[in-house]
Structures are given as structure tokens and as C-alpha cells.
Amino acid sequence: MRPLWFGLxxxxxxxxxxxxxLPLVPTTPMMILAAACFAKSSPRMHDWLWEHPLFGPAIRDWRQHGAIPPKAKAASILAMAAAFGLSLYLGLKPWVLAAQGSVLLIMGCWIVTRPSGPREEN
Structure with missing residues (x-):
């Protein structure tokens, strides 16, 4: 299974x-997924991502606190709105727009309701 996790x-x-x-291609979720895969296959690659100056903070925030930084939340919502706007512009069928809109709305609500940083200790 290690080679499969490593490949993923x-x-x-x-x-x-x-x-x-590339716009609309998710960076942070893919790096979080990569870190999870490397945790099961390659400690060296996992540690490289964990300590990476650009990707590491988001991976650590997610793993330790389930947190999504405010800038990442805004970028996600903007990308979702752009994707839906493109679908409207292309004139997709109403049932496709309804399905896409429903999924984007649910995911947007989920993203917005995640913590933005470490939780405060009481």
C-alpha cells in the first residue's frame, strides 16, 4: 500500500x-491531501511538506486546529463564485446549475464555518 499512498x-x-x-485549481487542499498520503508512505516527504515555508503553515493549521486561514476562505469562495459564474455564462442546463449551485453552497457554508486559526483556550 505504501507505493499507492506515495503515488497519490x-x-x-x-x-x-x-x-x-492556474486559477480554480485548489492548491491548499491538494497539499493537505499530499501530506496525509506521505504520512502513510514517506516520512521524508511528509516532513518536507510540513516544514515547507509556503505550504507548511496551512497544513499545520488544518491538522492541528481544523482551521482555514481567512485569505484561503476568501479565495475558495471567490473561486466557487467564478466557477458558477462561468457555468451561467456558458448557459448550462438548469438542472446542472441547480446541482452545481447546491454543492457549491453547501461547501461554501462548510468552509466559512471552519475556524480561522487556533482555538482559544478557556
Whole structure:
């Protein structure tokens, strides 16, 4: 199973790196997925992502606190709105728009309700 997890981790890193320059391709979720895959297959690759100056903070926030930074939340909602706007512009069928809109609304609500940082200790 380790080679399968490693391959999935590499694919996730590849997609995540593409997302750095391509709009609407998710970077952070792919790097979080890659870290999870590498945790099961390659401690060296996991540690590289965990300590990475660009990707590491988001991975650590998610793993330790289930948190999504406010900028990432805003970027996600904006990307979802852009995708739906493109679907409207392309004139997709109403049932497709309804299904897409429902999924995006549910996911948008889930993203917005995640913590933005570490929880305060009482």
C-alpha cells in the first residue's frame, strides 16, 4: 500500500503546484491531501511538506486546529463564485446549475464555518 499512498501524494503535490499558477485549481487542499498520503508512505516527504515555508503553515493549521486561514476562505469562495459564474455564462442546463449551485453552497457554508486559526483556550 505504501507505493499507492506515495503515488497519490506525488499526484496531489503536482496538482497543488499547478494550482499555484492556474486559477480554480485548489492548491491548499491538494497539499493537505499530499501530506496525509506521505504520512502513510514517506516520512521524508511528509516532513518536507510540513516544514515547507509556503505550504507548511496551512497544513499545520488544518491538522492541528481544523482551521482555514481567512485569505484561503476568501479565495475558495471567490473561486466557487467564478466557477458558477462561468457555468451561467456558458448557459448550462438548469438542472446542472441547480446541482452545481447546491454543492457549491453547501461547501461554501462548510468552509466559512471552519475556524480561522487556533482555538482559544478557556
Amino acid at each position: 501524494g506525488l499526484a496531489s503535490v503536482g496538482i497543488g503546484l499547478a494550482g499555484v499558477v
